[in-house]
Amino acid sequence: MELRLSLGEAMADAGRELVLGLGVGVGVGVGPGAAREGEGRRDHDVAAAARGGLALGCGSSPEPAMRLALLPMVPSLGFPWPSESRHLEASTRGFDVNQAPSSGGSAWGACAAAEEEQEDTAAAARAAVSSSPNDSGGSFPMDFSARGASDAAPGAGGSRGSDEDDGRSARKKLRLSKEQAAFLEESFKEHSTLNPRQKVALAKQLNLRPRQVEVWFQNRRARTKLKQTEVDCEYLKRCCETLTEENRRLQKELAELRALKTVHPFYMHLPATTLSMCPSCERVASNSAPASAAAPSPAAPAPASGAGIASPAAAPEQHRPSSFAALFSSARSFPLAAPQPQPPLPAPSSS
DNA sequence: ACGGCGTATCCGTTTACCTCA
């Protein structure tokens, strides 16, 4: 597995909240399935992923064993978004992959008035744009004029409006001004999807075509998803490394124990009460019952076909592990992230 | 129930624009 990771600077600096409950078999559900909400539309999948939440499910577990909230939680700005079932609550969002533009006011507060008047807003946007061509947004915040807006304006109004609508053959790609981008970013932080009214209102506010706003949000969602995928890859990479290290440690321990058994084959046939506990068993016992040192060891022999985790509740009265099965059955009780130091091999008792 | 239509989003791709060596 080769993973290349390139986290954005904002992501690298972002405050992160890592909630782990990782099982061994890491099944990955990023966005879809892991955070599906209700209707089962793809919109929700991406939106859920865009919220910065990662759910890693472990196989059969019905609920995600791990939730990764890697992006900073941005306080709600209280924009007046219309409540729709497909829209997500603002409190759960917080992605700001690129930057968090500092905007003094509410983007949607500024748009609210524009949203009220809904009649033929596309035509109004056209008129607004045509009034300020090639102005690189010098009159922010209330007058957004894109560079080269005059080129983009004629196609306003129609979904999938193309530059060829006005007879031009080559599409002219205009760069949004910093102010426009910041405004869109603010809006996106509040809601990652737009309904038609919001789109038109934003377009009018920014002197852009609704199609441009739509495309910007689409691309923005794609960027968020890409960043989230990179973060997911990084986490899975760390998981893989941890598990590899754990596997390596267990293999080494197994080899040592086999060697021990070969040197002293009679070791296994001695009565349990005459055996001295090997360091690994000591470790298992201490991990399983740290609070009750005087209590019988819970590291009882586990069935070979068990789930691999010795259950203290299921363990009958046992004094000491009489075989190495307890060791193997309890291996999973070790915390993955904190490999245990390797104790030296016990000097085999010759008595 | 089924199909047609309009509209929405997502995805992959193209391409204009920008930066830098």
Next chain:
DNA sequence: TCTGAGGTAAACGGATACGCC
């Protein structure tokens, strides 16, 4: 100063889902 490579982001077209009639 010019130029080409590479990156970024706007825009496009197709696929698909959903609601309405």
